[in-house]
Amino acid sequence: MASALEPKLALARAVGALSRLRGGGATSAPGKLLVALDRDAIATLGARLGRGSALVSATNGKTTTTALAARIFEHAGIRLVHNRAGANMAGGIAAALLAAARPHKQIAGELGLFEVDELWLDSIASQLGPRAVLLGNLFRDQLDRYGELEAIAARWAEGLRAERLVLNADDPLVADLGRGRDRTLYFGLEDESLALPGLAHAADAKHCRRCGAPYFFERVYLGHLGHYRCPSCGQQRPEPIVTATDVTLQGVRSASFTLRTPAGSGRVALGLPGLYNVYNALAAAALASALEVELNSILAGLDGATAAFGRAEAVTLSLASAAAGAGPLTRELRILLVKNPAGANEVLRTLALEPGQHDLLGVLNDNIADGRDVSWIWDADFELLAPRVRQMSCSGTRAAELALRMKYAGVAEQRIRVEPDLSRALAAAAADTADGAPLYALPTYTAMLALRELLVARGEANSAWG
Amino acid sequence: MLRVCALYPDLMNIYADRGNLLVLERRCLWRGIGFELSASGLGEPLDAERHDLYYLGGGQDRDQRLCAADLVERKREALHTAAARGAVVLGVCGGYQLLGHSYTLGEEQIAGVGLLDVRTVRSEGPRLIGNVAIEASLPDGAGPAAQRGTAAARDHVLAGFENHGGRTQLGAEALALGRVLKGHGNDGRSGLEGARRGSIVGTYLHGPLLPKNAWFADWLIARALAIDPGELAPLDDRLERAAHLGARRAAGV
Numbered sequence: 001m002a003s004a005l006e007p008k009l010a011l012a013r014a015v016g017a018l019s020r021l022r023g024g025g026a027t028s029a030p031g032k033l034l035v036a037l038d039r040d041a042i043a044t045l046g047a048r049l050g051r052g053s054a055l056v057s058a059t060n061g062k063t064t065t066t067a068l069a070a071r072i073f074e075h076a077g078i079r080l081v082h083n084r085a086g087a088n089m090a091g092g093i094a095a096a097l098l099a100a101a102r103p104h105k106q107i108a109g110e111l112g113l114f115e116v117d118e119l120w121l122d123s124i125a126s127q128l129g130p131r132a133v134l135l136g137n138l139f140r141d142q143l144d145r146y147g148e149l150e151a152i153a154a155r156w157a158e159g160l161r162a163e164r165l166v167l168n169a170d171d172p173l174v175a176d177l178g179r180g181r182d183r184t185l186y187f188g189l190e191d192e193s194l195a196l197p198g199l200a201h202a203a204d205a206k207h208c209r210r211c212g213a214p215y216f217f218e219r220v221y222l223g224h225l226g227h228y229r230c231p232s233c234g235q236q237r238p239e240p241i242v243t244a245t246d247v248t249l250q251g252v253r254s255a256s257f258t259l260r261t262p263a264g265s266g267r268v269a270l271g272l273p274g275l276y277n278v279y280n281a282l283a284a285a286a287l288a289s290a291l292e293v294e295l296n297s298i299l300a301g302l303d304g305a306t307a308a309f310g311r312a313e314a315v316t317l318s319l320a321s322a323a324a325g326a327g328p329l330t331r332e333l334r335i336l337l338v339k340n341p342a343g344a345n346e347v348l349r350t351l352a353l354e355p356g357q358h359d360l361l362g363v364l365n366d367n368i369a370d371g372r373d374v375s376w377i378w379d380a381d382f383e384l385l386a387p388r389v390r391q392m393s394c395s396g397t398r399a400a401e402l403a404l405r406m407k408y409a410g411v412a413e414q415r416i417r418v419e420p421d422l423s424r425a426l427a428a429a430a431a432d433t434a435d436g437a438p439l440y441a442l443p444t445y446t447a448m449l450a451l452r453e454l455l456v457a458r459g460e461a462n463s464a465w466g
Numbered sequence: 467m468l469r470v471c472a473l474y475p476d477l478m479n480i481y482a483d484r485g486n487l488l489v490l491e492r493r494c495l496w497r498g499i500g501f502e503l504s505a506s507g508l509g510e511p512l513d514a515e516r517h518d519l520y521y522l523g524g525g526q527d528r529d530q531r532l533c534a535a536d537l538v539e540r541k542r543e544a545l546h547t548a549a550a551r552g553a554v555v556l557g558v559c560g561g562y563q564l565l566g567h568s569y570t571l572g573e574e575q576i577a578g579v580g581l582l583d584v585r586t587v588r589s590e591g592p593r594l595i596g597n598v599a600i601e602a603s604l605p606d607g608a609g610p611a612a613q614r615g616t617a618a619a620r621d622h623v624l625a626g627f628e629n630h631g632g633r634t635q636l637g638a639e640a641l642a643l644g645r646v647l648k649g650h651g652n653d654g655r656s657g658l659e660g661a662r663r664g665s666i667v668g669t670y671l672h673g674p675l676l677p678k679n680a681w682f683a684d685w686l687i688a689r690a691l692a693i694d695p696g697e698l699a700p701l702d703d704r705l706e707r708a709a710h711l712g713a714r715r716a717a718g719v
């Protein structure tokens with residue numbers, strides 16, 4: 001009975017309002033309740049969107065890619081329903097739809113743009129029947145929760161409901177999902193100068209999805225992303241039609257590239273660093289292109305784009321005034337989320353592009369949203385940065401294990417501090433940061449939330465929840 | 467000189483197995499003990515004489531199948547010869563399963579190398595996932611407690627993380643590596659974890675087992691060099707101990 005949804009929306013909304021009054025930051029709570037009250041709520045509300053929905057999933061870069069796509073769609077004048085705060089399971093998506101729902105079966109928005117957790121993707125797609133599903137990459141991540149990569153890929157391959165797939169041609173696991181499907185749009189990087197000498201230690205998907213023989217990689221850009229072919233069965237990287245060429249990386253600040261699409265090309269200057277963000281921007285452009293957004297809107301949307309919440313975000317820190325005397329002392333804090341080896345390696349590689357010695361605050365948590373298993377730090381190439389560490393404060397629930405990782409990566413023990421308490425670790429790290437140098441914070445997901453909360457409490461950052 | 471051979475390091479490495487090799491390397495070099503790391507991958511021969519410690523980590527199901535066939539076909543004999551002369555063989559997670567007789571997935575049975583008298587069956591039940599701590603039973607001279615002359619059992623604790631769908635049963639000839647203090651262990655029921663026969667060790671404590679348990683890294687190094695762990699020069703292990711205690715706390719021990 002379709003009309004029965006309205007009172008449930010009201011109830012879920014009331015509960016959400018109560019939870020906010022109590023100071024809860026949980027953006028998905030009313031959505032969870034709504035789904036519990038009506039398991040078709042996402043499908044019912046999604047069907048009200050005049051332009052349908054687009055879903056974005058990946059191991060790394062979901063939030064940034066979706067934020068970039070949102071900028072593009074907004075430039076194109078398309079009103080969005082978007083789970084902006086990154087709550088990306090059923091509850092978070094239901095909450096975004098609930099917030100947009102209006103009386104008389106109306107909804108405030110034309111296109112649903114949803115970042116979706118890898119494990120929830122098939123279920124959300126079957127409910128929404130999206131116009132497009134964008135898949136960016138699959139890396140090893142939180143194996144305690146997600147199972148193994150192949151299992152996720154197999155699950156997606158079994159049948160992902162979507163009118164159109166938008167796939168990263170450079171990721172063999174992702175690209176193979178387009179096999180036997182019509183209208184798949186592939187995107188990829190075409191820039192020989194970015195090729196790495198070989199596969200990273202933590203590279204996944206080294207063997208052909210079809211016949212099991214090892215792939216031959218002509219180029220590796222990042223992790224297992226690159227140009228590959230199977231010498232045994234001939235399977236190879238599909239030819240992408242949306243590409244990035246002439247990529248320039250400018251340390252931890254920015255990156256630029258030439259975007260080529262069937263509709264033409266243009267230069268994109270991002271306010272975001274690193275090759276991983278070039279991939280994110282390229283993915284967002286490919287999604288917009290698949291949904292027939294004009295090139296001008298794509299370029300305008302990407303131009304000057306800055307960090308998503310907690311991703312390469314910059315905050316000005318005030319130092320305790322004891323040392324001061326001559327005006328306020330400040331340090332720039334840059335937050336670079338690290339949560340799995342592939343993502344961490346790109347952050348480490350980007351940091352290594354910055355000259356000089358670095359002051360670091362690493363925060364390793366093992367809460368459920370981080371993955372309870374912190375083994376992954378041994379897969380990340382902290383060795384890249386080890387010779388460049390002036391000092392590193394290690395914090396979080398597994399602070400000592402991060403410190404030990406740095407020691408075995410080759411950082412002298414006297415440069416390493418263990419301080420599980422985040423507030424004290426931040427203060428100590430900031431106090432030790434060289435004058436004029438930034439302090440780089442490398443937090444896991446819940447550590448990033450805790451760090452932002454701390455910065456908001458210190459009056460140094462704005463609340464993400466608006 | 468400690469000579470280590472990693473088996474299939476590019477495939478059997480899913481839970482950061484590299485950490486184990488790195489810990490062995492550093493702890494040797496810090497003591498002035500030479501260290502040599504070799505690898506033997508798919509289709510490559512394995513030298514039964516050349517190495518003191520053979521390491522086999524965990525992989526994805528698909529990769530593990532590829533390795534199992536190769537292991538039985540090309541490396542089984544060399545591993546048995548090496549083990550018979552006293553070399554250390556360490557199998558972690560998937561590597562532990564392949565050191566046993568077999569791994570059964572429904573109708574399919576994957577043969578292992580049979581160095582340990584264990585059999586593993588993939589269960590329909592949930593994967594056994596979580597922090598884990600065990601009390602290892604090792605011959606005399608192992609563990610920091612024994613080195614101090616106080617053989618308090620709690621100082622034989624190994625802490626780590628497990629994540630496996632297979633349930634492993636010990637045969638008559640296998641000894642467990644230890645008793646489960648917290649976590650699931652071999653099958654979630656027996657209260658036993660891992661298996662050991664002489665210097666052949668298998669465990670579900672995956673990936674960076676040795677970073678979390680530096681004392682066990684030293685036990686393996688000593689065993690592989692055929693010396694007593696007490697003969698190894700002491701190192702400044704403050705961070706190692708803190709990390710060990712952190713892993714134990716996470717397991718609730």
